Amino acid sequence: MSDGRFWLAGGAGVAAVATLGSLWFSLGLGLVPCTLCWYQRILMYPLVVVLGVAALESHNTIWRTVVPLSVVGASIAGYHSVLQATTASCTFAGPCAVVQWQAPVLGLTIPNLSLIAFVLVTITVLAGSNLVEPERQL
């Protein structure tokens, strides 16, 4: 496997862990996703397939598809993280500011993990697309 495909596969792996993790939070732990969580899910889930196929087929332009999704996802996750860190009330607008779960290590919240995943996906797809050999015309 070329270095580029390795990076793309790594990105697909990050997206897969994020996807399975979010499903575990809702189906396993029974947490109810808030509105901002749903937007992040919508942006993360397709990346498993998009990056997986790109890794298999050496798509060096896949960043054009992935980066708009991952940057918007990272922005929402970042906003969600700030909202959690700065809110000290249950607002009538919605439950997005409530911390429903925290990692035993570092106390990371679900939006914190989502932010890390979107940033890692962005890095891997940019590195991977850059390193993948240009596709040959068949």
Added chain:
Amino acid sequence: MGSADADITVTYFGSWKCPYCAQFSTEMLSQLVTDYVEPGTIALEFRNLAYIGGDPFLGPDAPAAGQAGLAVWNTKPASYWAFHEYVFRNQPPESDQWATAERLVEFAQAAGISETASIRTAIQENQYDETLRATDRAASDAGVDATPTLLIDGTTVNPLGNEERARQLIEDAAGSN
């Protein structure tokens, strides 16, 4: 709670299901009681927001918790604040729909209330529905948009993170009376 002679009544709008209310009720509230309620400066009342704009707030089980709180207040007022503190100290995660009749009765018993039939009846018969809906309207009229909120002499403040302002409002209100 507090002296009937207190000139000022501070209203604490909260929700049994809000984790920030649990934080306020178990951390800051007792100090405010010591500083302002015990000397007779203010009386303090808790109003539970089970509904916002007519819809349950923080889960479909929120009204059941509101019924239980009002049942305790109306039948065992002397035990009410022990119940209040016990529930908030042991509040399950906000994402759980924990406010069932069984759980609320358990909480009441653990808080030292032996007669719990009135709690079950209140929940089953939606006995205090009108009171809960009146609180929704009162919060809306006062401009409350989150819990916990203290309403002090017509001004709202979130006591968490604004403790100084909350104290200042209480002292200003006390000074002007």
